[in-house]
Amino acid sequence: MHHCYLNGEVKPITESFIHISDLGLLRGYGLFDYFRTYNGKPFQWELYWKRFDNSAQKMGIENPIAKETAYEIVTQLIQKSGLKECAIRFVLTGGYSPDGMSTSKPNLLMISEDIHHVDALSYQSGMKVMTYEFVRDIPEVKSTDYKHLLILQPTIKKAGVSDVLFHKNGEVSELSRSNVFHFKNNVLVTPNENILNGITRQTVLELALGKFKIEERPVSLAEFLNADEVFTTSSTKRILHISKIDDKVIGNGKIGKNTKVLQDQINSMTQNW
Amino acid sequence: MHHCYLNGEVKPITESFIHISDLGLLRGYGLFDYFRTYNGKPFQWELYWKRFDNSAQKMGIENPIAKETAYEIVTQLIQKSGLKECAIRFVLTGGYSPDGMSTSKPNLLMISEDIHHVDALSYQSGMKVMTYEFVRDIPEVKSTDYKHLLILQPTIKKAGVSDVLFHKNGEVSELSRSNVFHFKNNVLVTPNENILNGITRQTVLELALGKFKIEERPVSLAEFLNADEVFTTSSTKRILHISKIDDKVIGNGKIGKNTKVLQDQINSMTQNW
Numbered sequence: 243m244h245h246c247y248l249n250g251e252v253k254p255i256t257e258s259f260i261h262i263s264d265l266g267l268l269r270g271y272g273l274f275d276y277f278r279t280y281n282g283k284p285f286q287w288e289l290y291w292k293r294f295d296n297s298a299q300k301m302g303i304e305n306p307i308a309k310e311t312a313y314e315i316v317t318q319l320i321q322k323s324g325l326k327e328c329a330i331r332f333v334l335t336g337g338y339s340p341d342g343m344s345t346s347k348p349n350l351l352m353i354s355e356d357i358h359h360v361d362a363l364s365y366q367s368g369m370k371v372m373t374y375e376f377v378r379d380i381p382e383v384k385s386t387d388y389k390h391l392l393i394l395q396p397t398i399k400k401a402g403v404s405d406v407l408f409h410k411n412g413e414v415s416e417l418s419r420s421n422v423f424h425f426k427n428n429v430l431v432t433p434n435e436n437i438l439n440g441i442t443r444q445t446v447l448e449l450a451l452g453k454f455k456i457e458e459r460p461v462s463l464a465e466f467l468n469a470d471e472v473f474t475t476s477s478t479k480r481i482l483h484i485s486k487i488d489d490k491v492i493g494n495g496k497i498g499k500n501t502k503v504l505q506d507q508i509n510s511m512t513q514n515w
Numbered sequence: 516m517h518h519c520y521l522n523g524e525v526k527p528i529t530e531s532f533i534h535i536s537d538l539g540l541l542r543g544y545g546l547f548d549y550f551r552t553y554n555g556k557p558f559q560w561e562l563y564w565k566r567f568d569n570s571a572q573k574m575g576i577e578n579p580i581a582k583e584t585a586y587e588i589v590t591q592l593i594q595k596s597g598l599k600e601c602a603i604r605f606v607l608t609g610g611y612s613p614d615g616m617s618t619s620k621p622n623l624l625m626i627s628e629d630i631h632h633v634d635a636l637s638y639q640s641g642m643k644v645m646t647y648e649f650v651r652d653i654p655e656v657k658s659t660d661y662k663h664l665l666i667l668q669p670t671i672k673k674a675g676v677s678d679v680l681f682h683k684n685g686e687v688s689e690l691s692r693s694n695v696f697h698f699k700n701n702v703l704v705t706p707n708e709n710i711l712n713g714i715t716r717q718t719v720l721e722l723a724l725g726k727f728k729i730e731e732r733p734v735s736l737a738e739f740l741n742a743d744e745v746f747t748t749s750s751t752k753r754i755l756h757i758s759k760i761d762d763k764v765i766g767n768g769k770i771g772k773n774t775k776v777l778q779d780q781i782n783s784m785t786q787n788w
Contacts, residue, residue, distance in 0.1 A: 246535055259532035260540065262519055262624060267533065268606065269661040270543040302666050331615065333541065336665060341631060342604065345665065351535060358614060379652055385662055388542040390652060392609055392618065393575050 247352040266335030272386040273297040278329040280515035319354040329355045368485030374406040391418045420476035424469035434458040442475040471498025481505040520625040539608030545659040546570040551602040553788035592627040641758030647679040664691045693749035697742035707731040715748040744771025754778040
């Protein structure tokens with residue numbers, strides 16, 4: 243059964259409540275992180291922890307827990323889940339506020355969750371996305387601010403796509419919850435501005451090192467539309483190719499050969515984690 | 516004692532908790548509204564209700580309650596507070612999510628709170644603000660997204676001011692939680708873009724009708740800096756003059772004569788509510 247740690251106590255998820263004066267709830271003053279296990283072990287724990295800690299600093303919320311303690315609780319949550327593999331969500335907020343504005347002791351939640359696996363069919367057919375002009379506020383921080391995406395859900399559904407590709411002033415940044423790459427003439431290109439520093443993005447860049455020429459730089463929407471291969475990276479998707487952006491089919495709609503090389507590599511890495 | 520209504524139940528504030536799967540907490544998918552009583556009666560209830568309902572529509576969250584029922588609960592909360600005057604906060608979120616993304620039945624909270632009165636001294640000395648280049652995401656909606664303001668708190672404190680004046684691309688929009696007006700040559704001017712439709716703003720515009728020439732239009736920062744009088748409007752402040760923007764003293768730093776006319780009017784209106 244899934245459990246939730248909140249400020250020192252671990253309870254079954256069904257019994258986990260937070261007081262309504264929490265600033266994450268009242269003022270959107272919260273950040274999170276999310277990672278999963280492979281072979282029962284948290285994948286890239288060091289990197290996720292570092293990012294979480296960094297988000298906390300940038301949001302001005304003190305991270306109230308030491309890395310080692312956090313890891314112990316994570317281990318406990320994984321064990322208690324009774325699952326072979328699970329996901330862990332950290333949520334850190336500005337704490338309970340006496341007046342709906344002043345901050346106090348931060349609230350830290352750690353929650354075990356089911357992994358939302360991408361089905362085999364999606365890996366075959368790839369992902370269709372629609373472009374949307376938007377940049378997240380403070381994109382380098384993994385804040386809880388997803389209101390824009392949630393407002394867009396009916397539009398996304400109606401368009402028959404599964405996500406939005408954010409671009410602004412001609413430059414592509416990321417998908418709503420994942421990073422984006424393309425291959426053109428065997429060069430691997432990915433935006434480096436207005437993005438979340440994805441751990442899978444970082445992992446893929448390391449795997450690509452020495453195999454492909456890599457360019458991390460501002461990338462236009464036109465470049466993505468004219469790319470040979472486009473793919474997205476995230477903790478749950480690992481590497482998933484993008485088959486269509488708006489009306490434009492990418493390549494022949496199937497996973498490209500270079501993307502396949504990287505996908506095989508990361509799948510092998512996670513299988514052997 | 517203050518109480519909280521949550522999805523049909525009214526409980527003392529100390530016993531009011533929300534499940535941690537709430538999308539307001541996890542994804543910042545929430546909106547709110549906030550009003551106060553005068554003479555024990557909700558001020559401008561009709562206008563606040565309309566705005567709340569409008570925010571809900573624009574955020575794609577179904578308002579789960581009828582106006583009349585909401586008013587009954589508000590009346591109950593005011594009575595239970597035992598206070599002569601109190602404030603009421605509505606919070607509406609995307610509801611408990613089974614997977615941290617999909618929406619379900621919205622969660623509606625109504626909370627009674629103490630009013631945070633502006634002290635007499637502030638009405639004498641006015642408010643000092645610092646300029647900050649920013650526009651809120653979906654500014655016409657009263658979403659719970661105040662992360663930017665909360666991140667800025669240490670900077671605001673250090674600058675010795677009490678709020679930020681948002682401007683972007685040369686245009687002023689609003690303060691972090693209130694609207695802004697200026698007088699120049701006895702003409703009342705206020706921005707009409709990228710703002711929240713403040714109920715006090717609307718009330719003041721109605722009070723000014725026939726007394727002053729009014730211009731609702733895009734307003735530059737330079738205009739504010741060179742204005743004869745500047746003031747802000749909000750539910751808790753009513754009308755409060757702004758004495759200083761960054762290093763620029765407005766007028767002689769005291770409340771301007773036209774601002775005083777409007778301030779007397781709204782104070783008289785609320786006293787007789």
